[in-house]
Amino acid sequence: MTDTDLSLYLVTDRRFLRGRSLKDIVEKAIKGGVTIVQLREKDTPTGEFVELAKSLLCITQKHSVPLIINDRIDIAMAIGADGVHLGQSDMPYHIARQMLGYNHIIGLSVENMAELHQANDLDVDYLGISPVFKTTTKEDTAPAFGLEGLREACKKSIHRCVAIGGINLQNAQEILECGAKGLAVVSAIMDAKEPELAAQNFRKVLRNL
Amino acid sequence: MTDTDLSLYLVTDRRFLRGRSLKDIVEKAIKGGVTIVQLREKDTPTGEFVELAKSLLCITQKHSVPLIINDRIDIAMAIGADGVHLGQSDMPYHIARQMLGYNHIIGLSVENMAELHQANDLDVDYLGISPVFKTTTKEDTAPAFGLEGLREACKKSIHRCVAIGGINLQNAQEILECGAKGLAVVSAIMDAKEPELAAQNFRKVLRNL
Numbered sequence: 001m002t003d004t005d006l007s008l009y010l011v012t013d014r015r016f017l018r019g020r021s022l023k024d025i026v027e028k029a030i031k032g033g034v035t036i037v038q039l040r041e042k043d044t045p046t047g048e049f050v051e052l053a054k055s056l057l058c059i060t061q062k063h064s065v066p067l068i069i070n071d072r073i074d075i076a077m078a079i080g081a082d083g084v085h086l087g088q089s090d091m092p093y094h095i096a097r098q099m100l101g102y103n104h105i106i107g108l109s110v111e112n113m114a115e116l117h118q119a120n121d122l123d124v125d126y127l128g129i130s131p132v133f134k135t136t137t138k139e140d141t142a143p144a145f146g147l148e149g150l151r152e153a154c155k156k157s158i159h160r161c162v163a164i165g166g167i168n169l170q171n172a173q174e175i176l177e178c179g180a181k182g183l184a185v186v187s188a189i190m191d192a193k194e195p196e197l198a199a200q201n202f203r204k205v206l207r208n209l
Numbered sequence: 210m211t212d213t214d215l216s217l218y219l220v221t222d223r224r225f226l227r228g229r230s231l232k233d234i235v236e237k238a239i240k241g242g243v244t245i246v247q248l249r250e251k252d253t254p255t256g257e258f259v260e261l262a263k264s265l266l267c268i269t270q271k272h273s274v275p276l277i278i279n280d281r282i283d284i285a286m287a288i289g290a291d292g293v294h295l296g297q298s299d300m301p302y303h304i305a306r307q308m309l310g311y312n313h314i315i316g317l318s319v320e321n322m323a324e325l326h327q328a329n330d331l332d333v334d335y336l337g338i339s340p341v342f343k344t345t346t347k348e349d350t351a352p353a354f355g356l357e358g359l360r361e362a363c364k365k366s367i368h369r370c371v372a373i374g375g376i377n378l379q380n381a382q383e384i385l386e387c388g389a390k391g392l393a394v395v396s397a398i399m400d401a402k403e404p405e406l407a408a409q410n411f412r413k414v415l416r417n418l
Binding site for chain 1: 280304
């Protein structure tokens with residue numbers, strides 16, 4: 001799974017829908033240049049989560065983009081998603097790998113350097129460095145890494161690092177210059193009036209590197 | 210799994226702990242005569258859920274009593290639980306069966322006769338008839354079956370039926386006389402000052418039939 005294109009990593013958040021359809025936003029974002037999609041749901045009943053994930057998988061498969069499920073391995077297995085993304089309070093990594101095997105992507109969030117060093121002993125597919133900046137999208141985040149912290153993290157990690165938390169068009173280039181292999185964005189695309197255009201603008205930054 | 214003893218089915222609820230340990234209550238309840246345990250958690254992070262389930266599995270295996278996980282197939286698979294219990298908003302039954310295979314118990318809640326008839330087309334291991342009476346333990350329940358409804362349900366179902374919702378020592382005998390093969394109890398044991406004694410008292414009713 002080392003060839004997965006992590007460069008523009010969309011994390012969903014239905015709080016930004018404002019009556020629009022999640023499928024529609026995701027499809028537009030992919031058309032604009034998103035390379036991987038993570039479905040993140042909190043407090044959604046399992047049955048509804050399965051249906052939502054299935055409907056997104058139709059979109060991501062149509063565009064040959066991987067779909068990652070946040071936390072819930074049962075949902076990922078049920079619909080045949082491409083992988084899962086685990087936080088530190090989610091399923092322990094070893095159990096997740098045992099359940100999913102090596103033909104699935106497993107990403108892991110780290111919130112500090114200690115967790116990052118521990119992750120160097122694991123064969124995860126990528127790390128989420130979280131949060132790089134303070135963000136309003138997620139409430140329970142750890143202190144921000146900042147650009148210096150991110151640079152340090154990318155240097156010390158044996159894994160490819162995706163930066164998440166407060167990433168937008170303005171700071172995208174600095175983030176990449178720190179060594180991050182991917183920009184994980186939530187509101188900068190989900191909350192955009194034109195998600196396709198927003199994704200295209202991120203791609204411009206990615207091309208300029 | 211048709212030989213699983215469903216007669217005294219404990220469903221956990223940590224709101225009744227009052228500082229006591231869940232493991233301790235469950236072990237006492239099993240010593241008192243509980244024959245099957247369902248771990249029901251809501252809003253517990255996956256990692257914590259796994260740890261809790263593992264620790265309960267130690268107890269249930271020690272006493273050769275099956276441990277069933279409510280809703281979360283990932284947790285059940287991760288710890289090697291004996292099965293899952295699905296509500297109508299949980300993982301669709303067919304997917305759950307595909308994931309778990311036939312060496313796991315799968316129970317399904319039905320909240321009305323239409324769902325009960327649909328379940329006759331499925332090879333579930335048992336049905337939960339929910340709720341038999343109005344209950345304060347669960348807030349989002351459908352209208353109660355009542356004793357007449359339960360009798361009808363047990364007659365029409367091809368599966369063994371476990372009654373849940375408002376079951377206590379006073380109504381246990383009537384419930385069994387309606388044809389239920391199991392008494393599923395939450396507060397009547399979890400909230401009891403002496404869970405072992407509470408379970409023993411249910412066993413007396415079960416013996417008297």
